[in-house]
Amino acid sequence: MNQRIWSSLTFTLLTTAIGTTPSHAEPIEAVNQSFEAVTSVAGVQQMPATATPISVQYSALSDVDKRADKPKVGQRTPIPLKQTRSQMRGIASWYGPGLHGRRSASGERFNQHAMTAAHRSLPFGTHVRVTNLNNGRSVVVRINDRGPFTRGRVIDLSAAAAGALRMKQAGTAPVQVEIVRAK
Template identity: 50%
Template sequence: MIEWRQRLPGAAVVALVATLLLAGCASGPSPDRAATRDAVPRDEPYSSRGNPDSYSVLGKRYTVLASNTGFRERGLASWYGNKFHGRLTSSGEPYDMYKMTAAHKSLRLPTYVRVTNLDNGKSVVVRVNDRGPFVDGRIIDLSYAAAHKIEMTGKGTVPVEIEVVGPDDTRTATRNSASSGNRSGRAMPNARWGENVFVQVGAFRDADNAEEIGARLRRAGLSTVSQSAGGWTRVRVGPLASADEFDAVRERLRQLGFHETTMVVKK
């Protein structure tokens, strides 16, 4: 067990070692106990203990956002379950695997986000009240209830898009949660491993610079594609066959000096 309570208490801390070995899947949860309704965004004060300016985990420093407004992100989601049920989250609340909650590394606590499973278009609104996951390439850890609702518990990890919703979005979030399929209010492409999931290395105004980067990546053994639109050339690696390949490619890109990469799902 890693001891750093004074910096960031929470279920995500205790979950860290297990998450490094296996993306979330706890044994023996009861689906009939899981919440079925989305969390309803409401105006509430930020946690006094869950929002330091920054914090450190395993030698890496994370910065908490000053504002969640307009936040949107794509990447891999994992989930955590009954092994951590009842433990304190980073905001000081007990973790309840049967409620619609989640952990995030930098969003202010608590906040509400809509999480859309890009494999199937299903989405859920959750209340973020914990920190994690502290595995590169993972952007959010969902409670068992939330993971169950978007049908990811059997896979462990899925590509997702997350988007902050607030009190002014309550009616939209509630309306969207009443239907199945695409609930994000806009077209969401389904992610198909081996077909349309890529890691974007960067977007370049200079097409020659983009070609130079692409050539460097190809010399390193990576398969690249370039897409030009609106005066920008985007260099991407892929398509990627699985979440494991996504992780491996991002790690290889970090070794090559490319640290600010993102997941892209092409329409």
């Protein structure tokens, strides 16, 4: 029996068993309805061998579908700057040689020689100033990728940006990140 027919039959059995078509304005519950009530539905001669007692409780959604505001898979959803902090501190890391020339999360090809960075939530195209708190050096980078994916890190810099901050050899450094220009 295909899924559509089974769903329709289940609803018909439920509404017949409770004696009325359910109102969507209030919850209903139907548990262990009698064999006679179920088989009284037109066209049903016997209970299916795999039949089990049903328990259904539902209520209608409000007039507005609550899922309408959720983004679809693959949909680009810019994050308004009012939802992000304009300044943050944490650990920066860098990446480059193994990913050079591959597509970044923004769709552009990653260039380890460009002043770019990966951030978890800032909109692509946002420019941020990253300051190495160990030596005071700073650089402005453009967000074009997502990351870092290591807990405790706030930004992943391209090899060029890490070199300008003099942090390539160490691999990581404490930094301050501040938004310079939002996309």
